[in-house]
Amino acid sequence: MAGTDADEGRIVVGVSGSLGSLAALHHAVAEARRRDVEVLAVLCWIPPGDEYGFRRSVCPPALDAGRDAAVARLRQALDKAFAGGPVGVRLRGQAVRGETGHTLVHCADRPGDVLVLGAGRERGRLSRLFAPSVAAYCVRHASCPVLTVPRPPLQRDLEALERGHGLRELMSGVEASRLRHKA
Structure with missing residues (x-):
């Protein structure tokens, strides 16, 4: 008996447009083909001036412009990854406002979900100390399996x-x- 989409989960993939995120997107689509599940491509964004700056001086046009830019970046990344051609799986894109690690963990919240991320760029000791990587954050906080794809x-x-x-x-x-x- 076939399960519902909620039972089967989905492949949630973080997309930024970087080479690493495009490699993760390709890996997510290949995995979705094997499992016959949906891919949710998530691009996380924060308002211009960061969340704290935005809260001090709320500016709806700036918020709209930030959202529009994020949606355009997501479309561009998907076009880059698949050259505008068919993907062969159910693929849904979503630009979500919020810090990347926290937002991706909240998006991959269904039973059976898998979170796929690009491994990111090499970082020095200080940057690892003061700003942990998104992948490290997700591995520690996600309630689902997290797959990191090596840098191309x-x-x-x-x-x-x-x-x-x-x-x-x-x-x-x-x-x-x-x-x-x-x-």
């Missing part, structure tokens, strides 16, 4: 370039390419 190799390479590592390798590759074209 391209993301690791880009982060290495940002830190200055690998710049020498990139430049030597460019120089080698120039030499080949001169010959």
